[in-house]
Amino acid sequence: MLPAHIRLRMVIDLFRELDESMPIQTALTFIVIAEASDRNAPVIAKDVEKELGLSNSSAVRNVQALTLTSWNGKPGADAVVQIPDPSDGRAKRLALTPRGRRIWERMKRALEKE
Numbered sequence: 001m002l003p004a005h006i007r008l009r010m011v012i013d014l015f016r017e018l019d020e021s022m023p024i025q026t027a028l029t030f031i032v033i034a035e036a037s038d039r040n041a042p043v044i045a046k047d048v049e050k051e052l053g054l055s056n057s058s059a060v061r062n063v064q065a066l067t068l069t070s071w072n073g074k075p076g077a078d079a080v081v082q083i084p085d086p087s088d089g090r091a092k093r094l095a096l097t098p099r100g101r102r103i104w105e106r107m108k109r110a111l112e113k114e
Contacts, residue, residue, distance in 0.1 A: 007110055011107050011110050022065075025054065025058065026066060030080070030100070030104075033066070034100070034104040036094075037095060037096050042085070042093050043093065044092060044094060045059045045063050045094070048063060048094075066100070067079075079103060080096060080097060080100055
């Protein structure tokens with residue numbers, strides 16, 4: 001198996017494919033959403049907020065950075081899509097885009113490399 005630091009660097013390089021200067025909070029937000037996706041569990045920004053101990057505005061900003069258009073109006077990572085939550089009209093469920101799913105699968109493979 002490859003040494004842990006090399007596998008970690010491979011994962012960091014994959015985050016850079018999403019956004020060259022992605023903050024760690026945004027990377028952790030992506031992981032929370034991707035793990036929920038693997039479990040077929042619905043996740044909303046409030047779940048990210050609780051899981052990572054972020055303020056509501058921070059959670060929303062980090063989620064938005066992962067969508068097609070970031071919170072500041074600039075292009076986002078296009079790794080996450082927000083879907084209206086049928087059980088709560090104010091909330092949006094978070095899911096991986098095809099691009100986000102490809103990156104997540106590559107990250108998991110990188111961590112398992114021998």
